[in-house]
Amino acid sequence: xxxxxxxxxxxxxxxxxxxxxxxxxxxxxxxxxxxxxxxxxxxxxxxxxxxxxxxxxxxxxxxxxxxxxxxxxxxxxxxxxxxxxxxxxxxxxxxxxxxxxxxxxxxxxxxxxxxxxxxxxxxxxxxxxxxxxxxxxxxxxxxxxxxxxxxxxxxxxxxxxxxxxxxxxxxxxxxxxxxxxxxxxxxxxxxx
Numbered sequence: 001x002x003x004x005x006x007x008x009x010x011x012x013x014x015x016x017x018x019x020x021x022x023x024x025x026x027x028x029x030x031x032x033x034x035x036x037x038x039x040x041x042x043x044x045x046x047x048x049x050x051x052x053x054x055x056x057x058x059x060x061x062x063x064x065x066x067x068x069x070x071x072x073x074x075x076x077x078x079x080x081x082x083x084x085x086x087x088x089x090x091x092x093x094x095x096x097x098x099x100x101x102x103x104x105x106x107x108x109x110x111x112x113x114x115x116x117x118x119x120x121x122x123x124x125x126x127x128x129x130x131x132x133x134x135x136x137x138x139x140x141x142x143x144x145x146x147x148x149x150x151x152x153x154x155x156x157x158x159x160x161x162x163x164x165x166x167x168x169x170x171x172x173x174x175x176x177x178x179x180x181x182x183x184x185x186x187x188x189x190x191x192x
Contacts, residue, residue, distance in 0.1 A: 017048030
């Protein structure tokens with residue numbers, strides 16, 4: 001890595017912090033490890049912003065299983081963080097807030113959001129892809145797998161912005177991008 005990280009605290013946000021934002025948090029931590037980013041150079045956290053988000057709600061079993069499939073192990077007792085109440089400090093200290101949907105961007109901004117000037121964007125917008133990553137809650141395991149893969153894909157595209165000096169984690173002519181453009185499947189990505 002040739003230059004310092006531009007964002008010291010990256011916060012991922014979804015509705016309840018039991019699926020998508022947890023996936024993003026742990027997948028980015030893995031990418032930082034893979035790129036030998038020194039521990040503590042970038043703090044990565046996640047939280048929920050919806051009215052029904054609750055501190056301590058268990059991370060979904062399906063989320064833990066699909067992350068385990070890529071050798072990321074989350075404590076079975078891992079709990080959600082409610083950004084409106086118990087973990088408001090995460091919003092206040094974030095240098096970059098990445099949500100899963102445009103609706104969540106609005107929710108973060110209505111909540112008083114982070115410090116003025118802190119970017120609040122969807123993960124896919126930040127990655128240059130556009131669109132939202134839909135909530136897999138209540139769906140079959142294959143939807144959780146597709147959601148994990150959509151989050152990983154967006155993070156790979158976002159990598160040069162998160163770690164300047166690194167090459168994009170995706171090749172020119174990305175197959176996943178081509179599949180999305182062709183409207184392939186009923187996946188977790190939807191136009192915003």
